[in-house]
Amino acid sequence: MNELLIRKAEERDIKEMAELDQMCFAMPWSEESFYDEIVKNELAFYIVAEIEKKVVGYVGSWMILDEGHITHVAVHPGYRKKGIGHAMLSLLFDHCEKNGIFSHTLEVRPSNQAALTLYGQFGFKEAGRRKAYYENNGEDALILWRRAEDILLKAQ
Numbered sequence: 001m002n003e004l005l006i007r008k009a010e011e012r013d014i015k016e017m018a019e020l021d022q023m024c025f026a027m028p029w030s031e032e033s034f035y036d037e038i039v040k041n042e043l044a045f046y047i048v049a050e051i052e053k054k055v056v057g058y059v060g061s062w063m064i065l066d067e068g069h070i071t072h073v074a075v076h077p078g079y080r081k082k083g084i085g086h087a088m089l090s091l092l093f094d095h096c097e098k099n100g101i102f103s104h105t106l107e108v109r110p111s112n113q114a115a116l117t118l119y120g121q122f123g124f125k126e127a128g129r130r131k132a133y134y135e136n137n138g139e140d141a142l143i144l145w146r147r148a149e150d151i152l153l154k155a156q
Contacts, residue, residue: 002051004084006091009038009046009058016055017048017074024074026136037071047092049075049084059088061096061104066148068096070106073115085118093122102148107133107141119144 009017014034021028037044043064049057057075061068070092075085096104107130108115124144133141 004087005050006047006088009048011039013048013055014038017058020055020058020074020076023077027134045095047088049088051079057084057088059092061092063096063099063101066101066103068101068104070104086121089122104146106144108144109134109139110142111139122146
């Protein structure tokens, strides 16, 4: 694999992020939604992964008080299983922890085994279920949490 660059997302990344969203999700966000997140939303923090100046992945989180809510984790289908998602999440958590955020939550489809495996590597645990959460097929969403106390105990 060519050199991987992971950096904070910028306005110039919006088009590629929206295109990647189309590839990765059944209910993708629009360019306008990404613009609102990257440019306008002061609570949002997004990271992109680049290979040869092409965005091949991104992660995003809303940093609300002392919690992070992960909005998206996306890796281009042609670049999966290469550690890109893990690398992006590691940097996201480092950034959040430097800013006093140690707990994170997200929703994920129970059928998304690859995502569940990735999140499990970071200590996420199931905390609930949102019935019929996904509009495109009525699938439930698992609510996962990575709690501060678990992370702080692990570090000791």
